[in-house]
Amino acid sequence: MIDDRPEWTVICPLTRLDPGRGVAALVDGAQVALFRTAADLFAIDNRDPVTDTYVLSRGIVGSRGGVPIVASPLHKQAYDLRTGDCLDLPGVAVRRHEVRCRAGLVEVRLRAEA
Amino acid sequence: MRESQLVVVGNGMVGQRFVDALRARDSDGRWRVTVLGEEPQPAYDRVRLSALFDGVGAAELNLHTPDPRVQLRLGVPVTGIDRNRRIVTTATDEYPYDALVLATGSSPFVPPIDGVDLPGVFTYRTLDDLAAIRTHARGRRRGAVIGGGLLGLEAANALRLLGLATSVVEFAPRLMPVQVDAAGGALLRRYVEDLGVACHLGVATSALRPGPDGSVAQLELADGGRVAADLVVVAAGIRPRDELARATDLPLGHRGGVLVDRTCRSADERIWAVGECAAVDGTCHGLVAPGYAMAETVADRLVGGTATVPDADTATKLKLLGVDVASFGDAHSTTPGSLDVTFTDPATRVYAKLVLSDDAQTLLGGVLVGDAEAYPTLRASIGQALPAAPLALLAPAGAGTGAAALPASTQVCSCNGVTRADLDAAIAGGAADVPTLKACTRAGTSCGSCVPMLRQLLDAAGVGQPRGLCEHFEVSRQELFDLIRVRGIRTFSNLITEYGRGDGCDICKPVVASILASLGAGHLLDDERASLQDTNDHFLANLQRDGSYSVVPRIPGGEITPEKLIVLGEVARDFALYTKITGGQRIDLLGARVEQLPQIWRRLVNAGFESGHAYGKALRTVKSCVGSTWCRYGVQDSVGLAIALELRYRGLRAPHKIKAAVSGCARECAEARGKDFGIIATEAGWNLYVGGNGGFRPRHADLIATDLNTAALVRLIDRFLMYYIRTADRLQRTAAWIEAMDGGLEHLSAVIVDDSLGLCAELDAAMARHVGSYSDEWRDVLEDPARLGRFTSFVNAPEVPDPSIRFTEERGQQVPARAEDIENRQPVGLGMPQVPR
Numbered sequence A: 001m002i003d004d005r006p007e008w009t010v011i012c013p014l015t016r017l018d019p020g021r022g023v024a025a026l027v028d029g030a031q032v033a034l035f036r037t038a039a040d041l042f043a044i045d046n047r048d049p050v051t052d053t054y055v056l057s058r059g060i061v062g063s064r065g066g067v068p069i070v071a072s073p074l075h076k077q078a079y080d081l082r083t084g085d086c087l088d089l090p091g092v093a094v095r096r097h098e099v100r101c102r103a104g105l106v107e108v109r110l111r112a113e114a
Numbered sequence B: 001m002r003e004s005q006l007v008v009v010g011n012g013m014v015g016q017r018f019v020d021a022l023r024a025r026d027s028d029g030r031w032r033v034t035v036l037g038e039e040p041q042p043a044y045d046r047v048r049l050s051a052l053f054d055g056v057g058a059a060e061l062n063l064h065t066p067d068p069r070v071q072l073r074l075g076v077p078v079t080g081i082d083r084n085r086r087i088v089t090t091a092t093d094e095y096p097y098d099a100l101v102l103a104t105g106s107s108p109f110v111p112p113i114d115g116v117d118l119p120g121v122f123t124y125r126t127l128d129d130l131a132a133i134r135t136h137a138r139g140r141r142r143g144a145v146i147g148g149g150l151l152g153l154e155a156a157n158a159l160r161l162l163g164l165a166t167s168v169v170e171f172a173p174r175l176m177p178v179q180v181d182a183a184g185g186a187l188l189r190r191y192v193e194d195l196g197v198a199c200h201l202g203v204a205t206s207a208l209r210p211g212p213d214g215s216v217a218q219l220e221l222a223d224g225g226r227v228a229a230d231l232v233v234v235a236a237g238i239r240p241r242d243e244l245a246r247a248t249d250l251p252l253g254h255r256g257g258v259l260v261d262r263t264c265r266s267a268d269e270r271i272w273a274v275g276e277c278a279a280v281d282g283t284c285h286g287l288v289a290p291g292y293a294m295a296e297t298v299a300d301r302l303v304g305g306t307a308t309v310p311d312a313d314t315a316t317k318l319k320l321l322g323v324d325v326a327s328f329g330d331a332h333s334t335t336p337g338s339l340d341v342t343f344t345d346p347a348t349r350v351y352a353k354l355v356l357s358d359d360a361q362t363l364l365g366g367v368l369v370g371d372a373e374a375y376p377t378l379r380a381s382i383g384q385a386l387p388a389a390p391l392a393l394l395a396p397a398g399a400g401t402g403a404a405a406l407p408a409s410t411q412v413c414s415c416n417g418v419t420r421a422d423l424d425a426a427i428a429g430g431a432a433d434v435p436t437l438k439a440c441t442r443a444g445t446s447c448g449s450c451v452p453m454l455r456q457l458l459d460a461a462g463v464g465q466p467r468g469l470c471e472h473f474e475v476s477r478q479e480l481f482d483l484i485r486v487r488g489i490r491t492f493s494n495l496i497t498e499y500g501r502g503d504g505c506d507i508c509k510p511v512v513a514s515i516l517a518s519l520g521a522g523h524l525l526d527d528e529r530a531s532l533q534d535t536n537d538h539f540l541a542n543l544q545r546d547g548s549y550s551v552v553p554r555i556p557g558g559e560i561t562p563e564k565l566i567v568l569g570e571v572a573r574d575f576a577l578y579t580k581i582t583g584g585q586r587i588d589l590l591g592a593r594v595e596q597l598p599q600i601w602r603r604l605v606n607a608g609f610e611s612g613h614a615y616g617k618a619l620r621t622v623k624s625c626v627g628s629t630w631c632r633y634g635v636q637d638s639v640g641l642a643i644a645l646e647l648r649y650r651g652l653r654a655p656h657k658i659k660a661a662v663s664g665c666a667r668e669c670a671e672a673r674g675k676d677f678g679i680i681a682t683e684a685g686w687n688l689y690v691g692g693n694g695g696f697r698p699r700h701a702d703l704i705a706t707d708l709n710t711a712a713l714v715r716l717i718d719r720f721l722m723y724y725i726r727t728a729d730r731l732q733r734t735a736a737w738i739e740a741m742d743g744g745l746e747h748l749s750a751v752i753v754d755d756s757l758g759l760c761a762e763l764d765a766a767m768a769r770h771v772g773s774y775s776d777e778w779r780d781v782l783e784d785p786a787r788l789g790r791f792t793s794f795v796n797a798p799e800v801p802d803p804s805i806r807f808t809e810e811r812g813q814q815v816p817a818r819a820e821d822i823e824n825r826q827p828v829g830l831g832m833p834q835v836p837r
C-alpha cells in the first residue's frame, strides 16, 4: 500500500509550547494552530471561519463539558480541538491536522479533508 | 365586537399606569384609547423627579412606551367636558367618548403671600419647573423653600445640589409634620441641619421682597425674621385638579377632588377619576401607590371586572441623600387603645417608633428616623402579627427580619400591590433574578424600596441569582477574589484544583488573570499566567478585526509635548500605521503585526512613552480640559490633577475598563460625568462623581462627595476603585456595579466615606501597594528575551510576516483590505461619488 499523504513537518521543540496556550505555524504554506494542553497536542486550521482571519491560535484554551476547546479571540465561538467542530454554530468546522511529538520535537502533517 | 371610545385626560404617572393596565387586560380590543396630556412630555416618573439634580437624564425618567393602539396627544390641555353630548373639548378639537377617565393629578398650592409671583419663585412639580429652577439657580447663591414637608425637603436637597445655601421655612413646629411625630421630627431636624440646610420652624412666611434686579431677594417671616434668598421654591402642599369636574357640575369631595366611590366611578357613570385628582369616598391621596391601585381598578372595571380599591397605603420614605426617614401606617397612634414602642439612641442618632394594637400583637404603623433599614419589612407587615419581637425589629443591628418570614398574603410591593404569593408564583414560574421578577410582577418598579425584599425572596427560594462564574467555578468573581487574596493563592492550577473543576475556559481564565494582576502577582506573561490572558493582554495590544493589533501609548491627562508628538508621527509613518485620535485624548496607531509590536514599542519606550493599557480591563485614561492654567473660567488645575490621577492608577487591573475625567469648572468640558469616576472643580475644591459611562447604555455619574481637597479626593477614589475591584462581577462597569449593590450609592458612600464596613484601611493599603509596585509592562517585555520570544507570527518561521494581513489605502492611510479587494487586487475607489463633468 502506498502512503500518498504528505510528509510530517518538524515545527519546534515541545518545550516551546506552553500548556494551555496555542501558537501558529506555517506548514506547506498553510497556517496551522497548534495547542498543547496538560495531556495532549492538537492541530487545527489557524483560520477563523466566521471572520476569515487567521487568529485561532491566539484564543484561550480550556474545556467545555470535558471537551478540549479553543475560543476564537474575535467573537468567542468555541471549537472542539479534537474534531475542529464549532460548538456554538452548527455546521461550522475547521480542518484538524495530525500532530505528534518525536524525540522532543513537535511534528505536524496536514490533512486534506474538512 | 363594537369598539368603544375611551378618552383619558392627563398623561401623568397614574394616567399612564391606567392605559398600560387597560391595554394588558383588553385583549380583544374593546376600547379605542385617546390620551390628552397638557405637559409637552409623555408620562415620566414624577416620584424620581429630583434625580434630575443628581445626574439622571430626563430620558431615564420616561414611563411611556408607544403603543399603536393608543393615540397620544401632548401639549393639549382639555378645556371642558360636555356630559350631554359626551365630548371633551380642547382649544381646537372635540373628542367623543363612551367612557372618560380623569387623571389630572394635582397642582401645587401657592399660598396668597405678597410677592409670590416675583421672578425667581417656583413650584416643584414638573420637568419644566425643574428646568426653570436650574436655569435661575445659575450664578445665584442662596435658596429657600417654603414648606418643610416631604416635598419641601426634597426641594431643599435639590437646591443644595445646585450649590445654593438653602433654608427651609415651615409653619408647623417640626419637619415632615404629616409623617413624623415630635421626637422623630427633632432628630430629623438635626440631620437636615447637618446637611447645611437652615430650618425656620413654627413660623409663617408673610411676604417675599424683590431685590434691585426685580427678582426675589428676601423672605419676611411672621416673627419679624428675615431670610435672604434669590431663589424660592414654594412647596406648601397640593390641590387636586378638579376644575373640569367642577365646571360640569360633577360632585366633589368636601376638600376638593372628583368624588368617586370605591370603583373610582363618579356620579356620572361614564366618568371615572384616578390618581391625585380623585377623592375616593371623599379622600384624596398625594402618593402614587393609591393612584396605581385606582388605575388597576378602573382598568378592570372597563373590561367587565369587579375590582374595588383597597385602603390606601400612605407609607413614605424620604429620599434625601444621607437621611433615612420613613413612616408608615398609623404613624401618629390614632387608633384607639394603640400602644407605642419607641427606641432612641442619641449616640447613633436613631429614633424609631412602632404603633401596635391594644393587645400588642398587630403592627399598625411606625416612624423611623436615622436608620430605615427595617422599613420594607415593617411596611409589608402592617395589619399583621409582628414578624419578631418589637425591639428586635427596631434595634439597628437586628433591623429587618427578612421577607422570607412574611406570610403569603403580605403585600411586599405596596406601590404595585404585589403580594408575597404573587412573587413566589413568579419565582416558581422561572423568574430567577430581580430584573425578571420586576418585569413579570411589576414589583419594585416604582419607589424601589421593596427591591431588597425581592432579593431575599429569591434567595429564600434557592434561586438567588446563579452566581457561579462558569462551569469550572461555582463561586462568583467576588468570592474568587477573596479566596485568592485570603488564601494567598498565586496560580490558576492551584486555584482550580482546590476550588474548581476541569481545565478552565475563556471566562474564568481571564478573570483569574485579572485578579492576580490586581493583587500584584507579577508580570502578565510570566509562568503559567501567560496562558490565562486573552489575546489583547497576551500581546499587550488590541486585536483588530483583520488579526492585526493597535498600539496606544499612555498620554496622561491628554497632555503631550511637541517632541513626543513628533515621535508618534515618525513611528506611525515608519511602520505605516493608521493613526487616529481617540475619545480618551490619546493617539491610536493601528495595523501592527505581532512581530512588529516589540520594534514599535522599543522606539516608543526610548522616547519616554509607556503602555496605555488600552488592551486591558484596567484604567484607561483620565481626560481633562485645560482648566485654570489657560481657561478664563477655570477654578482649579484640572490638567495637573488628571495627570496625577492617571499616573497613580495606571496599570490598575479591574473587572472592566475604567475611564475618568477632570473638568476645571462646572462647565464640564471634559465630560467627567460620563466616566466611571469624574471630577469637577469647584471654588472650594473638587466634586467627585462616580458610576458614569458612555457606550450602549449611557449613564451620568452620581455625585458622591463635594468640595474635597486633593488629598481627600484621592483617598476617596482609591477606596472607590479598590472596593470596585474587590466586589464587582466579571465585566461589570462601575455603573452596573453600583446599581446592583444593595442600597446603591448610599451604601457605597457609607463604605468608602464613613467606613461602615471597617474596610477602608485595607482598601487604602491595597492601593498603596499598587502605586508602589507599578512598572511599565512594555518596558518589562523589552528587557526580557523570554517574554519577547512570544511576539512572532509563526513559531517555526519567526522572520515571516503574517501574509493574511493585507491593507488597502483610504484617505491617505492604510486600512484592512476587504476580501473583494484582495481577490481583485484592484485599486479601490472607496465610495467616492462620481462627479459628472
Ligand SMILES: Cc1cc2nc3c(=O)[nH]c(=O)nc-3n(C[C@H](O)[C@H](O)[C@H](O)COP(=O)(O)OP(=O)(O)OC[C@H]3O[C@@H](n4cnc5c(N)ncnc54)[C@H](O)[C@@H]3O)c2cc1C
Pocket: B009, B010, B011, B012, B013, B014, B015, B016, B036, B037, B038, B039, B046, B047, B048, B049, B050, B076, B077, B078, B079, B103, B104, B105, B106, B124, B125, B126, B151, B154, B241, B244, B274, B275, B276, B277, B285, B286, B287, B288, B289, B291, B317, B447
Ligand atoms: C418632587 C416630587 C416627589 C414625589 N415623591 C413621591 C414619593 O416619594 N412617593 C409617592 O408616592 N409620591 C411622590 N410624589 C407624588 C407623585 O408624583 C404623585 O402622587 C403622582 O404623580 C400622581 O399621579 P397622577 O397621574 O395622579 O398625577 P400627575 O403625575 O401629576 O399627572 C397628571 C397629569 O395630568 C395633566 N393634566 C392636568 N390637567 C389636565 C387637562 N385639563 N388636560 C390635559 N392634561 C391635564 C398634568 O399636566 C399632568 O401631566 C412626588 C411628587 C413630586 C412632585
Ligand code: SF4
Pocket: B625, B626, B627, B628, B631, B632, B633, B634, B635, B638, B663, B664, B665, B666, B667, B668, B669, B670
Ligand atoms: S470645564 Fe471650565 S475650566 Fe475646563 S475648559 Fe471648560 S470652561 Fe474651562
Ligand code: FES
Pocket: B412, B413, B414, B415, B416, B443, B444, B445, B446, B447, B448, B449, B450, B451
Ligand atoms: S414598594 Fe414601591 S416599588 Fe415596590
